[in-house]
């Protein structure tokens with residue numbers, strides 16, 4: 001049939017250009033420097049977290065009583081803290097906590113929020129109203145206070161911090177998915193799926209979910225940044241993870257005491273690391289939408 | 301005569317219009333029937349209720365009043381659970397193929413979906429059938445692994461048609477299947493539909509706002525105005541001798557692609573009234589060039605014209621005053 | 631001298647993809663045509679053929695990544711391609727006016743229609759406000775808006791599609807343009823309304839002596855409302871000439887297939903049709919872009935087809951122009 005001709009050109013083009021990671025990265029960087037910076041920062045911290053054991057010059061939790069509060073030096077690049085532990089090694093190790101909390105917390109938030117948003121958006125009516133009011137309630141409450149209260153009440157473990165953050169963050173995903181579903185549910189392909197005889201669960205999970213999830217992926221990075229920030233804040237307030245665990249928030253808390261006496265390095269370096277990771281995740285989340293903008297691709 | 305696949309009696313559909321307590325009278329007491337293997341064309345301007353009728357027939361929207369009998373069974377009020385298995389026998393093709401397909405599913409899975417839902421087939425059997433269906437709609441098998449964004453509008457409409465015929469349905473509702481396609485692609489799709497009609501003998505309800513297209517494929521045509529049938533006729537009879545003044549003006553507004561063709565215009569005054577506030581009597585009287593006083597009050601019934609299956613709902617047919625005098629166009 | 635002369639207009643989309651490769655979509659390739667004052671030229675072709683892009687290129691309405699690579703547009707003696715942006719803006723809306731497809735989205739939803747008409751008159755012609763208002767009323771009357779006194783204060787959302795299109799036409803006429811470009815002015819409107827709008831446009835061109843370019847994919851519109859026709863395919867005009875000539879003796883295989891596909895001529899099930907996919911603008915075949923779909927194509931079609939005159943003012947871009955089997 002006529003549809004067959006003309007195709008050879010398309011295939012030629014696809015075959016002519018093998019995939020190159022380098023070109024892909026340069027391509028992304030030109031379209032969205034924001035996204036590329038985010039990727040670099042996240043990768044750098046990811047590398048630190050995965051290869052912490054090779055990168056750390058010292059054990060992050062071995063105390064050297066004779067080296068307490070030494071300023072940065074060739075031996076201890078970022079100095080030592082109040083227990084005589086190497087701040088540089090602790091900052092590197094801290095990346096493990098950053099990701100270790102943020103990733104499971106976001107996964108949990110997605111696992112709760114996305115199905116709720118799907119059902120609420122598709123069904124509408126009372127169910128939607130109730131679910132969304134409940135989630136709104138969660139959202140208007142200052143999350144840090146809620147997190148503090150819940151972690152304090154349920155016991156101070158890493159697992160509890162993850163569970164609380166994941167739960168508190170789920171409304172964000174429910175909202176994003178719900179609003180996508182609201183606009184998709186009257187779209188023709190959903191009606192076409194219904195006309196074909198799809199049961200509701202297939203419409204929800206096979207047809208709506210894959211199309212509604214895109215907004216949530218950009219959110220995931222932004223919410224991971226939030227989780228990193230809140231978990232550090234909790235630790236800073238002395239809830240959840242406790243010193244001497246090499247977690248950035250806990251380190252900043254310890255460092256704050258020494259700030260007044262002039263030992264700035266104890267708190268500043270974990271603080272910088274925290275800012276960078278949060279910043280990087282946010283850049284990544286914001287940059288994703290640049291890729292959609294054709295005007296950014298123009299060549300003069 | 302064989303029993304019709306579908307009969308629609310006194311179908312009414314009203315949508316609530318905002319919070320005002322008013323209603324959009326989308327469909328107003330429509331009767332129709334389709335025989336097995338027959339293609340019924342349905343024309344009317346946008347907003348005349350074509351899509352709503354199509355969707356109500358397939359129970360994609362709940363009828364407000366009336367009765368729909370499909371394959372001998374009253375399906376007007378049966379619950380969703382019982383409708384779903386019936387969808388094997390009644391399928392739909394939509395206007396805009398770009399938006400009618402899930403963009404995240406592969407073409408092959410889209411075609412196989414109706415079989416997966418309704419037929420008890422092994423995976424390999426289903427795959428074989430998918431390939432055969434692709435051949436039937438003249439789609440190259442390598443497209444089965446692609447996504448809808450890789451295909452042109454014409455190819456996508458082929459996919460939609462393949463989906464619709466996969467379970468050998470008894471009725472296919474085609475809601476403007478060619479309206480958003482380019483001329484030459486439209487021609488190919490019409491060819492394909494004619495071919496399928498020959499092979500499968502499925503009954504079709506072919507909805508379009510374009511008389512020219514409907515004429516090419518329909519055995520019988522119904523003309524809608526403001527949610528009501530104004531004329532029903534065998535295809536050629538409607539074009540040769542449109543009886544209802546609305547059908548006459550609709551035909552005369554058509555622009556043949558031939559500069560030499562003389563246009564005889566009987567253009568209507570004004571625009572379609574709002575379906576929220578339907579005119580009384582014959583709803584067409586506000587724009588009708590041959591309306592008389594009685595048209596304001598009396599709802600016209602179907603008048604038989606000639607000896608063919610040709611009916612029109614106009615009070616003036618009896619006395620022969622239904623013809624609009626043609627005026628030469630500019 | 632003609633009112634509008636377009637010579638070898640070439641507009642490409644040049645962009646960089648996510649793999650840092652520069653990609654060029656050759657959307658318009660050597661578009662040339664002329665339009666005499668007071669005449670109506672119809673542009674036809676399938677979706678994506680470049681009809682709207684031609685209009686946008688002429689009016690300087692392109693947005694990145696679209697770019698005019700070369701070519702000349704001469705309007706009423708001015709070279710538009712060389713004109714500073716401000717001058718071009720002044721010209722557009724005054725001497726050249728445009729009516730686009732979606733009337734509703736082209737109206738400012740927060741301004742009453744009379745104020746929109748006045749605004750466009752003030753922006754170009756200036757003068758006292760009262761004069762602009764009078765003109766607005768005249769134009770609303772001219773485009774057949776019933777009861778213009780009352781309708782003048784309507785908001786855009788209160789108008790039906792047909793009325794909104796009339797308002798847009800009135801806006802286009804406010805400054806007495808020499809050229810009106812109507813890009814699918816009736817697509818999406820009902821046939822009875824379409825007939826009213828087209829009759830109106832035709833009548834207005836005669837009354838005001840305007841030239842008009844009417845862009846459409848409906849051959850019926852071109853057949854009855856324009857003097858000349860230009861058939862576009864893949865960013866080139868493949869055939870151009872007087873309407874009656876072209877419909878009588880189409881010289882290009884593409885034009886023939888278009889005419890054969892109209893409902894009047896179409897025979898369902900009637901054998902081979904020139905269908906298929908529109909060509910990939912990023913990868914146009916060499917020579918004639920139609921050759922992968924054309925039943926007459928041979929090796930020679932890989933070279934650019936010459937422009938051949940087959941009748942009075944009737945040009946065809948095809949190697950076999952004039953000697954195709956009927």
Ligand SMILES: Nc1ncnc2c1ncn2[C@@H]1O[C@H](COP(=O)(O)OP(=O)(O)O)[C@@H](O)[C@H]1O
Nearest residue numbers: 315324326345346347348349350351352353575
């Ligand atoms: N879901 C809906 N809610 C409210 N009004 C509707 C809805 N669907 C259709 N309508 C109205 O019903 C009328 C008929 O619409 P439709 O059946 O889509 O007409 P057509 O397909 O002939 O263009 C229109 O006035 C339309 O506005």
Ligand SMILES: Nc1ncnc2c1ncn2[C@@H]1O[C@H](COP(=O)(O)OP(=O)(O)O)[C@@H](O)[C@H]1O
Nearest residue numbers: 294643655657676677678679680681682683684
């Ligand atoms: N940003 C873009 N990048 C690449 N190609 C584009 C872009 N925007 C439009 N095009 C292409 O330009 C061509 C011309 O479009 P247009 O003039 O709108 O067609 P028509 O009006 O004839 O339907 C189309 O084939 C379209 O795919």
Ligand SMILES: [Mg+2]
Nearest residue numbers: 350351352475
């Ligand atoms: Mg419709």
Ligand SMILES: [Mg+2]
Nearest residue numbers: 681682683813
């Ligand atoms: Mg266009």
